[in-house]
Structure formats: structure tokens, C-alpha cells
Amino acid sequence: MPELPDLQAFSYNLDKKLAGKTLKHVAVINAKKLNVSHQELQGTLEGQKLDKVYREGKELYLKFSKGDILGLHLMLHGKLFLFEEKNGNKYPIIELHFTDGSGLALTDFQGIANPTLNPDDKEAPDALAKDGGVDYLTARLQKTKTNIKTVLLDQKIIRGIGNAYADEILWHAGISPMSISNKIPEHKIKELVRSIHTVLTDAEKAILKANPDIINGEVRDFMHIHNSKKTHSPKGEKIIVKEGTRKTYYTEEQELYS
Missing domain, CATH: 1.10.8.50 (Helicase, Ruva Protein; domain 3)
Incomplete structure (x- = not known):
């Protein structure tokens, strides 16, 4: 399972690649633990600009221009992939398609990596806080x-x-x-x-x-x-x-x- 330093590195690179892009479409393929309906996720995030990507605990947070956050917990075997136009990676959980044709896919062959819309605030402090x-x-x-x-x-x-x-x-x-x-x-x-x-x-x-x-x-x-x-x-x-x-x-x- 990725730990804090891994996720810090991931967030650093994803922020460089994706911040400032506008989300065109969210494809929800196998998000078993998604906390809202597919329609609510799409209606909330589509059309918003991605402001930044950062880490919170063992999750990656994607913060959008209206303040909404998409949390991604990779669990044991979740992986992230950047793609152009179409995701070719197996076992997708969710795909983010941006207006410039680029995209980000979360995959997991176990199917348990977990996206969350506007995660609840956590009481425990982050290890680096x-x-x-x-x-x-x-x-x-x-x-x-x-x-x-x-x-x-x-x-x-x-x-x-x-x-x-x-x-x-x-x-x-x-x-x-x-x-x-x-x-x-x-x-x-x-x-x-x-x-x-x-x-x-x-x-x-x-x-x-x-x-x-x-x-x-x-x-x-x-x-x-x-x-x-x-x-x-x-x-x-x-x-x-x-x-x-x-x-x-x-x-x-x-x-x-x-």
C-alpha cells in the first residue's frame, strides 16, 4: 500500500500535470464504495477547473474551483495512470476526462480503491501537520x-x-x-x-x-x-x-x- 511519502510524490507530479485543467467528464466504472450516486458525482464536478492535487493522510485530494474535493484512496493495489483521449489501462475504477483530451484513471484489480466526493474532515492529525x-x-x-x-x-x-x-x-x-x-x-x-x-x-x-x-x-x-x-x-x-x-x-x- 502506498504510504505518505509515495502519495506526496504522486500528488506533486499530478498537480504539475493536471492543475488548471477543466474537467469535461467523469466516468464511473467500478466504484463500489462511492459515497454518492454516479449522477451526483458527475453533476457536481463536471465543468469545474481542477485547482490543485494534494495529499491528506493516505488519500489524494483533487480540489476543484468551486471548493469540491474528490478524494482517492488507493487501498492496497490501486494505481493511477495518465492517458490521452482514451484510457487503455485494465481494471478502471473511475476516469477523469479533461477538455484538452487528457485524462486520469484510477485502477485496481481488486476493485476496492475508493473515490469519495467531499470527504468528511478527519479528527486525527496528519503525520506532518x-x-x-x-x-x-x-x-x-x-x-x-x-x-x-x-x-x-x-x-x-x-x-x-x-x-x-x-x-x-x-x-x-x-x-x-x-x-x-x-x-x-x-x-x-x-x-x-x-x-x-x-x-x-x-x-x-x-x-x-x-x-x-x-x-x-x-x-x-x-x-x-x-x-x-x-x-x-x-x-x-x-x-x-x-x-x-x-x-x-x-x-x-x-x-x-x-
């Missing part, structure tokens, strides 16, 4: 005995972080993923917040450097810890892989708070 900083995380972690990795993955607590980047962030901060959240001292929470910003922003830069035009897929080769091709951390410590519903990559150099 100011309101998700030290004060927020300190107060939030004091309330839970759940392990810290589970907290970072909970989109109702902080939005945008997924499995791979949770491992990278926790290694960078020197905190074991099995640490109990309310046992982590305040000075380490400050390090955690710094690591969230450093790891995620550096990852976006690495992704765009590796693939300047990326709008789908995942670039992971640069990752230090959550990387099946690596056996040791940059500090020389063996990488341990804990199996489960999600694999967790960590090292013994990360401190356990319990």
Missing part, C-alpha cells in the same frame, strides 16, 4: 498501553504512516516497535516526532530522485531497515524480522520501554 507534534503525541501516548508501532499505524490517531515507514521511523528514533506507548519518556517522544518528519520528508525526496515522474508504484530500495535485501542496519546491527499479519523489521539497538 503541526497539530500532530510533541504535545499531541505525548498526551496521546500517555493514554494507551498499546505498543508504539500499533499506535503509529492507527489512522484514527495519526494519519499517513504505514507498516514500512513505521519501522523506519522507530529505528531512526531508537525506539523498539514493541515498546509500550505510555512507558516511552518525553525526551524520546520528541525524538520520535523529529524522526517522523525526517524519515518521511527524506523518503519523498529519495522517491522523486529515483523516479521524477512517479504517480504509482512504490520505491523502497533506499530504506535502511524495512528492506528484505538488507541484513544489517547502517550501524552494523543485525536486522530482525518479526513475522505476523504485518512483518516488523527492527534491531536490538532500538531501546525497549516496557
Whole structure:
């Protein structure tokens, strides 16, 4: 599943390519979870100019000239494709056709990628937002005995972080993923917040450097810890892989708070 840095890179490139174009037609092919009727989606968006494309949590937001927003959640296997005149990509969910003949398609072979018209505001802060900083995380972690990795993955607590980047962030901060959240001292929470910003922003830069035009897929080769091709951390410590519903990559150099 694309995570925050991937979606940041996608939104950057899509905004460059599509902002300022006028939407001619919305084709809804297989949007099972669309929150409005096909007719309402078309009636609301068609004829509007696309003002900008940006990221919110794990979604891409397309904001139009009248203030309406089309949210796109790629889920596990959703992909985005630009096309000219006609979409030739398989498994389309929705297609946006612009007046200049260009278009954007959201596809998913599982059929569960999810477009939403005017998504509800989310209570949880974005991982890169100011309101998700030290004060927020300190107060939030004091309330839970759940392990810290589970907290970072909970989109109702902080939005945008997924499995791979949770491992990278926790290694960078020197905190074991099995640490109990309310046992982590305040000075380490400050390090955690710094690591969230450093790891995620550096990852976006690495992704765009590796693939300047990326709008789908995942670039992971640069990752230090959550990387099946690596056996040791940059500090020389063996990488341990804990199996489960999600694999967790960590090292013994990360401190356990319990």
C-alpha cells in the first residue's frame, strides 16, 4: 500500500500535470464504495477547473474551483495512470476526462480503491501537520498501553504512516516497535516526532530522485531497515524480522520501554 511519502510524490507530479485543467467528464466504472450516486458525482464536478492535487493522510485530494474535493484512496493495489483521449489501462475504477483530451484513471484489480466526493474532515492529525507534534503525541501516548508501532499505524490517531515507514521511523528514533506507548519518556517522544518528519520528508525526496515522474508504484530500495535485501542496519546491527499479519523489521539497538 502506498504510504505518505509515495502519495506526496504522486500528488506533486499530478498537480504539475493536471492543475488548471477543466474537467469535461467523469466516468464511473467500478466504484463500489462511492459515497454518492454516479449522477451526483458527475453533476457536481463536471465543468469545474481542477485547482490543485494534494495529499491528506493516505488519500489524494483533487480540489476543484468551486471548493469540491474528490478524494482517492488507493487501498492496497490501486494505481493511477495518465492517458490521452482514451484510457487503455485494465481494471478502471473511475476516469477523469479533461477538455484538452487528457485524462486520469484510477485502477485496481481488486476493485476496492475508493473515490469519495467531499470527504468528511478527519479528527486525527496528519503525520506532518503541526497539530500532530510533541504535545499531541505525548498526551496521546500517555493514554494507551498499546505498543508504539500499533499506535503509529492507527489512522484514527495519526494519519499517513504505514507498516514500512513505521519501522523506519522507530529505528531512526531508537525506539523498539514493541515498546509500550505510555512507558516511552518525553525526551524520546520528541525524538520520535523529529524522526517522523525526517524519515518521511527524506523518503519523498529519495522517491522523486529515483523516479521524477512517479504517480504509482512504490520505491523502497533506499530504506535502511524495512528492506528484505538488507541484513544489517547502517550501524552494523543485525536486522530482525518479526513475522505476523504485518512483518516488523527492527534491531536490538532500538531501546525497549516496557
